Amino acid sequence: MRIVSAEAPIGVFDSGVGGLSVLRAIREELPEESLLYVADSGNAPYGDRPAAVVIERATTITEFLLASRVKAIVVACNTVTVVAIEKLRSWCPVPIVAMEPAIKPASRYTKSGVVGVLATTRTLESPAVARLCALYGSKVTIMLKACPGLVEQVERGELASDETRSLLVTYLSPLLAAGADTLVLGCTHYPFLGELIREIAGPNVTIVDSALAVARELARRLGANSQSSPPGKEIEERFFSSAPAEQARTVMAGLLGRSIEVHGLEVLHPSTRRDQSQCSVCPSGD
Numbered sequence: 001m002r003i004v005s006a007e008a009p010i011g012v013f014d015s016g017v018g019g020l021s022v023l024r025a026i027r028e029e030l031p032e033e034s035l036l037y038v039a040d041s042g043n044a045p046y047g048d049r050p051a052a053v054v055i056e057r058a059t060t061i062t063e064f065l066l067a068s069r070v071k072a073i074v075v076a077c078n079t080v081t082v083v084a085i086e087k088l089r090s091w092c093p094v095p096i097v098a099m100e101p102a103i104k105p106a107s108r109y110t111k112s113g114v115v116g117v118l119a120t121t122r123t124l125e126s127p128a129v130a131r132l133c134a135l136y137g138s139k140v141t142i143m144l145k146a147c148p149g150l151v152e153q154v155e156r157g158e159l160a161s162d163e164t165r166s167l168l169v170t171y172l173s174p175l176l177a178a179g180a181d182t183l184v185l186g187c188t189h190y191p192f193l194g195e196l197i198r199e200i201a202g203p204n205v206t207i208v209d210s211a212l213a214v215a216r217e218l219a220r221r222l223g224a225n226s227q228s229s230p231p232g233k234e235i236e237e238r239f240f241s242s243a244p245a246e247q248a249r250t251v252m253a254g255l256l257g258r259s260i261e262v263h264g265l266e267v268l269h270p271s272t273r274r275d276q277s278q279c280s281v282c283p284s285g286d
Contacts, residue, residue, distance in 0.1 A: 002093035004071040006227050009034035009236060010218070011065035012074040015057075016044035016155050017241075017248075018189030019076025020255050022099075025211035026074065029219055032229045034236040036068055038265065039252065042242030045151035046079040047120025047187070054122070058084040062092055064240075064265070070094060071227050074218060076188050078119060082126035095225065097218045101129060101186035102208040107136040109206050110182040114141045116175035119186030121146040129186075143178060147171045147187070154189040157251040160196055168193065172200055185209040192255055240265050 010030075012023050016039050023037055038061050040046075046054050058080045065073055072095045075081055075088070081098040089096055101123070106115045123129060124144045133142050150171075153164040175183070183205060185191055191209050198207065222228045229235075239262045241248035249262040 002066075004069060004094060004227070006071070006229055007034075007233055008069055008071040009036045009238070010072050010074065011036050011038070011068065011070035012076050013038040013040070013058075013061045013065065013080075014077040014188055015039075015046035015079060016041040016151065016189065016243075017252055017255055018151065018154060018187060018192070019074075020252060021188050021191040021209070022074060022076035022211045022214055024256070025215040026218060029212070029215035030222075030229075032231055032233065032235065033222075034229070034233075036065065036070060036238045037240065038064065039239070039241040039243070039248060040265075041155055041248055041251075042244075042265075044155055045120065046077065046083075047122045047151060048148065049079075049122070051083050051122075054080060054083040055087055058088060062088055066092070066094070072097065072218065072222060074214060075099060076214070078123045078186055078188065082123055082128045095221050097214055097221060099188065099210050099214060101132065102184050102210045102213070103129075103132040103142065104136050105213075106182045106184045106206075106208050107140050107142070109208065110140055110180075112179045112181040113139070114143065114175075114178055114180040115182045115184060116172075116178075116180035117142060117144045117184040117186050118147050118150075118171060118190055119144070119184075120151065121148065123186055141178075143175055143180060145171050145175060147190075150193065151187065151189045154192050154255075155251065157254050159192055164193065165196060165200070168196060168200055172197070176201060176205070180205070182206045182208065239263065 075098040078099045085098045149167050241262050242265045245262050245264045253260050
């Protein structure tokens with residue numbers, strides 16, 4: 001385990017901008033922490049990519065974060081979690097906190113006994129989701145719904161367009177018709193569509209995601225390792241994207257509701273080594 005200063009930042013990454021929903025929860029739970037966020041929007045979405053591609057991208061970004069001297073990493077992407085988390089943890093020298101679709105709490109919240117899970121194809125086909133369904137689906141019906149196209153809509157900042165609404169109506173209709181009164185947002189992009197989902201699903205449907213649980217687990221891990229940032233320290237937030245910087249800045253600032261600077265990431269040659277002195281992505285100018 002690498003020893004890093006408690007004042008070091010926390011690294012957060014996702015296939016794109018969706019992980020900003022997790023970053024928001026971390027900021028609320030841990031206001032004293034500095035954060036470094038990486039959006040791989042130039043290669044999004046991951047949900048329908050081969051596993052080898054997802055692992056390579058996750059490895060490349062993790063190497064960048066380690067080169068930036070982060071003290072912990074949050075994998076704010078359900079697809080990376082189910083595909084690559086074991087490989088990342090096998091060599092990464094800092095703690096990694098990852099996502100898990102909120103099927104467990106949803107199974108407790110439902111009154112109708114029907115839970116709908118919205119996620120990417122890759123996430124829903126994973127052994128991790130099968131395990132969650134087996135553990136918590138004995139007394140409730142869990143309906144899995146792949147939602148191709150939604151990640152792309154969020155990546156474009158189209159949170160309430162006619163196309164986004166049409167996609168959501170298509171995906172939600174069979175779940176609601178089957179009596180689902182609880183919806184699990186199993187992709188970190190989807191909370192940004194929460195307002196539209198609530199409008200379509202109605203006021204009696206409960207919507208759950210994992211962002212707050214991840215933020216609390218991160219706080220617990222930092223505290224257990226005596227790595228919580230000391231109070232009164234000046235905090236820093238830095239944002240990187242593999243998409244064109246101006247495009248990324250517009251979308252990410254819109255999702256966060258505040259002005260931010262976004263730095264570009266120039267992908268060089270993805271490393272196949274676990275040598276921490278070699279990083280396969282380097283920051284470039286805006």
